[in-house]
Amino acid sequence: xxxxRETSFPxxxxxxxxxxxxxxxxxxxxxxxxxxxxxxxxxDKLPTERELCERFASSRNxxxxxxxxxxxxxxxxxxxxxxxxxxxxxxxxxxxxFSFNVTEISRQTFxxxxxxxxxxxxxxxxxxFAAIQPSDLSDLREINREMVxxxxxxxxxxxxxxxxxxxxSIIGNKSILDIYRIMTPVILRIMQRGKTRRTIEGExxxxxxxxxxxxxxRDALAFQYLMRTHLRAGLWTFEDG
Amino acid sequence: xxxxRETSFPxxxxxxxxxxxxxxxxxxxxxxxxxxxxxxxxxDKLPTERELCERFASSRNxxxxxxxxxxxxxxxxxxxxxxxxxxxxxxxxxxxxFSFNVTEISRQTFxxxxxxxxxxxxxxxxxxFAAIQPSDLSDLREINREMVxxxxxxxxxxxxxxxxxxxxSIIGNKSILDIYRIMTPVILRIMQRGKTRRTIEGExxxxxxxxxxxxxxRDALAFQYLMRTHLRAGLWTFEDG
DNA sequence: CGACTCATTTGTTGGTCCAGATTTCATCCT
DNA sequence: AGGATGAAATCTGGACCAACAAATGAGTCG
Numbered sequence: 001x002x003x004x005r006e007t008s009f010p011x012x013x014x015x016x017x018x019x020x021x022x023x024x025x026x027x028x029x030x031x032x033x034x035x036x037x038x039x040x041x042x043x044d045k046l047p048t049e050r051e052l053c054e055r056f057a058s059s060r061n062x063x064x065x066x067x068x069x070x071x072x073x074x075x076x077x078x079x080x081x082x083x084x085x086x087x088x089x090x091x092x093x094x095x096x097x098f099s100f101n102v103t104e105i106s107r108q109t110f111x112x113x114x115x116x117x118x119x120x121x122x123x124x125x126x127x128x129f130a131a132i133q134p135s136d137l138s139d140l141r142e143i144n145r146e147m148v149x150x151x152x153x154x155x156x157x158x159x160x161x162x163x164x165x166x167x168x169s170i171i172g173n174k175s176i177l178d179i180y181r182i183m184t185p186v187i188l189r190i191m192q193r194g195k196t197r198r199t200i201e202g203e204x205x206x207x208x209x210x211x212x213x214x215x216x217x218r219d220a221l222a223f224q225y226l227m228r229t230h231l232r233a234g235l236w237t238f239e240d241g
Numbered sequence: 242x243x244x245x246r247e248t249s250f251p252x253x254x255x256x257x258x259x260x261x262x263x264x265x266x267x268x269x270x271x272x273x274x275x276x277x278x279x280x281x282x283x284x285d286k287l288p289t290e291r292e293l294c295e296r297f298a299s300s301r302n303x304x305x306x307x308x309x310x311x312x313x314x315x316x317x318x319x320x321x322x323x324x325x326x327x328x329x330x331x332x333x334x335x336x337x338x339f340s341f342n343v344t345e346i347s348r349q350t351f352x353x354x355x356x357x358x359x360x361x362x363x364x365x366x367x368x369x370f371a372a373i374q375p376s377d378l379s380d381l382r383e384i385n386r387e388m389v390x391x392x393x394x395x396x397x398x399x400x401x402x403x404x405x406x407x408x409x410s411i412i413g414n415k416s417i418l419d420i421y422r423i424m425t426p427v428i429l430r431i432m433q434r435g436k437t438r439r440t441i442e443g444e445x446x447x448x449x450x451x452x453x454x455x456x457x458x459r460d461a462l463a464f465q466y467l468m469r470t471h472l473r474a475g476l477w478t479f480e481d482g
Numbered sequence: 483c484g485a486c487t488c489a490t491t492t493g494t495t496g497g498t499c500c501a502g503a504t505t506t507c508a509t510c511c512t
Numbered sequence: 513a514g515g516a517t518g519a520a521a522t523c524t525g526g527a528c529c530a531a532c533a534a535a536t537g538a539g540t541c542g
């Protein structure tokens with residue numbers, strides 16, 4: 001079920017901090033065990049590095065590398081003199097994860113991401129209509145105007161994304177919003193592809209406005225139709241491929 | 242827009258590998274710059290640690306900690322005596338990210354996660370019905386039977402999750418499947434909460450079967466209704482809170 | 483009450499040593 | 513002579529150590 005992960009986070013079913021090859025991994029597993037079995041919560045502090053050294057009979061550099069791992073995972077925050085504090089910034093880390101672009105956006109990725117957004121943004125029309133307030137609408141219209149005023153395509157894309165993120169936030173579902181935020185870097189790259197100043201000032205702005213109009217009069221069918229066509233626009237960029 | 246990230250991945254708008262406080266972060270930023278501006282692709286190899294040391298005028302341990310960071314992010318895979326190879330295992334890392342349970346599932350989290358699943362699994366009925374094959378249905382029924390035969394609640398939950406994941410895979414959208422996989426650990430914990438042997442052998446199995454029956458006769462309304470009530474079951478676990 | 487000192491803790495550095503992979507190259511057989 | 517073979521030198525990451533720098537909390541003294 002779990003794919004090959006050579007040096008990954010120690011799985012839940014691991015033995016008692018058994019060394020899975022590397023000494024750092026062993027320390028990592030033991031710290032993990034200490035956290036879960038010690039019932040440590042967010043805000044609690046881990047022992048000092050040197051204490052962990054002697055407790056696990058490891059060198060300080062080994063412990064430090066394990067710490068660096070936990071830091072990368074957003075599980076601890078370590079400051080000089082104060083030590084390592086347990087935090088939960090994994091969502092931010094997941095965000096960072098995808099801001100590192102190693103592969104180009106493919107047609108397939110475009111379809112998949114936009115398909116996902118279509119599912120979210122058209123499927124949640126009921127929740128959106130139930131929760132939307134006049135202040136939400138004015139916010140969204142303001143964001144839309146800011147998009148037109150943007151000085152560059154990059155900046156406009158950010159406003160475009162802000163528009164959609166703001167819309168998704170109305171659903172009131174933190175998990176959905178988190179996932180949307182995680183995908184931010186990828187969505188941004190999609191938006192910047194094949195977007196010209198004309199399309200922003202024209203189509204994108206008008207489509208956003210039409211979507212908001214539909215939301216204002218609680219026209220679910222129009223909202224879904226407009227959103228769907230809006231998200232499917234931009235496909236032409238890949239048509240030649 | 243981007244939240245506070247103290248020691249995070251260097252953002253795209255960073256200056257030229259300027260030290261954002263930590264020396265490790267500086268090296269990290271420079272390696273990142275080397276990758277993106279050097280046009281390094283997946284499969285390419287990074288210079289040796291010692292070469293990076295002298296190139297960045299840093300100690301080996303500093304470079305090693307930066308490497309450890311990249312490893313945690315799933316960007317490089319480093320093997321002894323071979324070196325660091327660029328990979329893209331960020332999805333697996335995102336998966337690992339949430340297998341580290343630091344916080345307890347709250348009623349709010351339950352609602353949000355199940356709300357997200359409802360959106361995905363009921364909203365994609367059109368795509369599922371369009372793509373589903375008889376082999377998919379027989380697979381799903383087999384998984385359902387395996388769930389009943391499971392020896393423990395934990396194991397049964399895994400089959401339960403496999404059932405839903407298999408269903409979602411029919412959509413044919415890699416992004417949605419990836420996200421579903423990322424949420425696997427959280428969903429598993431939700432499933433294991435308040436699930437007894439009786440509910441598995443009884444309700445869960447029957448609900449799955451009913452969903453498959455609806456899929457077999459392409460009854461979208463029934464499919465959505467059954468899935469909705471299926472996902473909303475288990476809410477009682479939190480009702481007392 | 484404020485400034486100051488001090489001790490503790492993390493950050494960083496430059497090393498050592500080791501085991502294993504890789505490469506080199508001399509040797510040996512055909 | 514030419515290719516195969518194997519041993520040795522070299523290279524590389526893994527683990528570790530000692531030491532110093534910097535930051536900061538805590539206690540102390542004026």
